[in-house]
Amino acid sequence: MNKYKIVSTIVTALMLISIGVFAIPILSQTSSSVQPEGSMVVVASPVGTWQDNFNPWNDPNNPAYMGLWLIYEPLALANPLNGEIIPWLATNWTWTTGYVTTSNGTKIQTLALILYLRHDVYFTDGTPFNATAVWYTIALEQAYPQLGQLAGDVANMTIINPYELEIVFKPGQTPIILYTVLEQWIVDPAQWGKLFPVEQLPNGTFVALNKTGNPFTYANPNPIGTGPYMLYSYSPQQIVLVANPHYWMPGEPRIKYILFPAEASNVPADTALNNGQITWAGLFEPDIQQNFVAKNPAYYHYYFAPSSPQMVLFNDMRWPLTDPVLREAIYMAINRTAIYYLGEYGYEPPTTTPLPLPLQMLNVLNSSVLQMAEQIAPPQGNVTGALQLLESHGYKLVNGQLIAPNGTPVPTMTIMAPAGWTDWDADLALIAQDLKQIGINVQVQTPPFSTWYNYMQTGNFWMGMIWDLITGPAPIFYFQGYMWNWWNSPGNVTPIGNTTYYNMERFNLSARLSPNSPLVNQLVYYAWGNITNPTVENQLINELALAWLKYMPAFGVVYGANWYEYVNNTVTGWPTPQNYYWPAPPWESTGITPLPVVLALHLVNQSVPEPWWYYTSQVPQSWYTSNDPFVYQPTSTTTTSTSTTTSTSTTTTTTTSTTTQVSTSTVTSTTTQVSTTTSTVTQTVTSSSSNTGLYIAIAVVVIVIVIVGVVLALRRR
Template sequence: SADVVFTLKMIHDHPAVDYSGLWNVITSVSAPDNHTVIVKLKQPSVPILWYLGGQTYILPQHLWSSVSNPVTYTNPDPVGTGPYVLKSFTPQLYVFDRNPHFWQPGKPYINEIRYPSFNSNTSADLLLSQGSVDWTGLFTPDVNKTFANRDPAHNHYWFPPNNVVTLYPNTAKYPFNVLAVRQAISVAIDRNKLYRIGENGYEPPSHPTALVLPANQGTLSPDYANASFTMNTARAASLLERAGFKKGSDGIYVDRNGKRLAFNLNVVSGWTDWVTDCQIMASNLQAAGMDVKVNAISYNSYYSALQMGSFDTAISWTTTGPTPYYLYNSMLGTTNTAPIGQQATSNWERWSDPATDRFLQQYASSLGSTEQQQALSGIQKIMVEQLPTIPLIYGATWYEYSTARFVGWPDQQHPYAVPAPYAAPDEEIVVLNLHQV
């Protein structure tokens, strides 16, 4: 219990690592004995159990008490309770060995896990097709031809939807703080082309509320039961012109001050499906009178730009949880954002809206399902009408695996964990179920 108290107090003292906003609702934490922790709250908070129990990793006080700044500490000699320990690390490969002191006797069953690094989907696809990879989370064009059909008895995949891929407009800067611009961007995008070409038919267009359907059908407001996105370049032009933009001689709109509607669209280089998606969107937006440059950069540069707000627009994922509240709170809650130049934990578009925050607070403090649904419906209205972010397509859980050497994988009949190797903490659940053939 002392480690729990230490961890929570450390998070309090360093708000930059309070990724779940715990101390927005916690008032104190104490440990009356070695096995009990008392957390007191400012008000009722339905989500706190998920954030504490599922999203907060406990640190050993005897090792971390000497760390002066956990925000910048690189933890060169990590100590944990997991089933594997780091054996070696290079930029090309890192290797984990079985932890002989793991707290579950007899587990894990696999002695070593090797994580090779690839500079693009294409290079990883090659090894996958050659049978050199046992488990990956990879966008693979024509996965049946390049992987599954090469060894139907052993090569398998499953791409269940688990989030919404979204275009994040930086609403803390002009012109993305103008609703008409966000609306014009959205209506100009051909989401069916993203689905068919960019994502090879794996990820269909998303719902305007950003809900993952049909999984969250029960929380969908009746007002949006039949809502969908439709590309309409003419409407995009109309929206911009009503907002005072005029088309220049080069076909690009300019505002009342003569500033061209030109901006960058960030994406990670090597993420071939998203790069293609961005190229499609840039073409769509060009046709609608917006000059968009696809900015393919390293992951570190891309993620840092999201956090610090040093971007115009970016394609990215969304965070999920037990109910849509967790998506909306992560993506839209003011407590999860920051001014440009300061680190935002998840609200990268920097949406800060009192009405949105009131609905989030209503859900978090309500024990009744009626009040919670009212709050979710209110946020859905904001998503549809104000477009704080611009939903694009359903984000698949990329998951390919081979049973040639190991068995025990999750599949559609046994969905015991999120199956992708990048899904924490589920990847630990998966490796603990694997056995060598």
């Protein structure tokens, strides 16, 4: 072989090697999972894994954590920051007078509400949103009381016209029920009515026609709503929502995809946040300034606004927690200041009272009630006072074991929080240490979120840490969650084993402040009825506070932080400490309705300046066909035309006092041909282009150096 062939062979080999060097990263970029431009990753809290359940009444995932608030919409929203009501699917409403006829023919005057609904709104299956949809949703709750919300509250409904509905409430309802009506998520009657048809009898009674099915346990794997997003894909590890192309707000939403990964605990979630892999979070993180902000101060931000108390619930039906003296002593023994510093890293200050009220609402209490609440136990706890209280009521501390007045040792109890919530896990360990000092042995349990949530709802617990059950624009909301009898309960207290959200601690709602005072749940009812009369309502709130201090159904530990982190290198429009225009955590809710939908519709992706739908023609076809919308095979740009058949169903229902109605009455279907043009394009990660140039430059330099070296060596020969 002559020297020129040798040179040629060497050069060719070097070129192939060099091409391979920079080709490898190119191939890895194009074949790996690519997150589409304009998307956003949201982690509200660790959940373990997602369950394939999108039931708006009974979602074990927690609707606020997995984006159900972007699929279903309420009639209106209440801003907890200022009490403002924002019309949504309903544009207005009017109180009027209704009448209910008793079995003996007597007419009783009662409250009635007329709803005026938004026009030109559609469910994502093409069904129009109208009075029928609202009628069906509320009727379903009357026919299946376990659904809650308005269950058992409605006497009759009449569809006045396609966009007006009158709701006549049963006697005894007060104006505060407006909040429950307006926060109601509306479901598609074309979807749910096929499975769970409902009939309204001439006397106004609502009857379930499906005698075997149960909408409360229906998993609803294909959620259909009017919201800005639709379910794109589900897996136990990630839920993906895609923007609704027919949303009723012009130009919204401007974020095309929202991803909800299922994080097992705060540790991997915090790691992903610190690495910039999460856009919007509601996570607890130790030393967030150093671990998160310092990594990219220009774009990594957080704001932990003060919130309502983080609560510990007692199971008041489980001995010996049936004794309010023991419950008060447990509260007194806990060092809430230690929890503030050691468990919550100084983010959440200790509560000044055991009451469920947020710090900014304590001013509704009169001075004597507030002083009494603050004196029960200082923030650092009072073990001596707790033991004295117990001994004065017949308890004894014998060899470190608390003995009940009946001579029985107080059994070992458990206290629960969801697995992976590292700050709550630390809080519970501190609580267990404190209770050991008064002779109570407590074991900490951290089951998966869905298990913990189920146990709390069904009463299968001793003690459990939870967020404040209800928030709202008035103090009564904060007491309502613990001191009001709701649904699925034959008596004042939901039995253990039956699911409930309100009065989850199983507190005896027939308790009184004194022998002649109203029942506790009556006080709540009276406060509801006077929500428009602050003087009377505040008096009732003070009475409820006294009842709380007397019976201690639950207690606040720290004033919870509104965990909220965001990355604004591409997405802008976030609330800031200077402009906190809306509650910012992705898990925030008021009453039954999560609130982040408002914030989500304020957000804009700077890399997508036009509304998201401007880019639909550029979305790769495989994003619509693959199980994973972010993995596709790069191909040359082609254009395909597809014909889609869409069925639009219109259901008409008229409700009167003399006509039997069924939600699944005559359905008229029309077929529309829609031509959709999509282009398949090759998309690469931005950083890959710059890296590719670097690899090419290195390869060229290597080739030149080797060629020069070989030529010089041959000349010497």
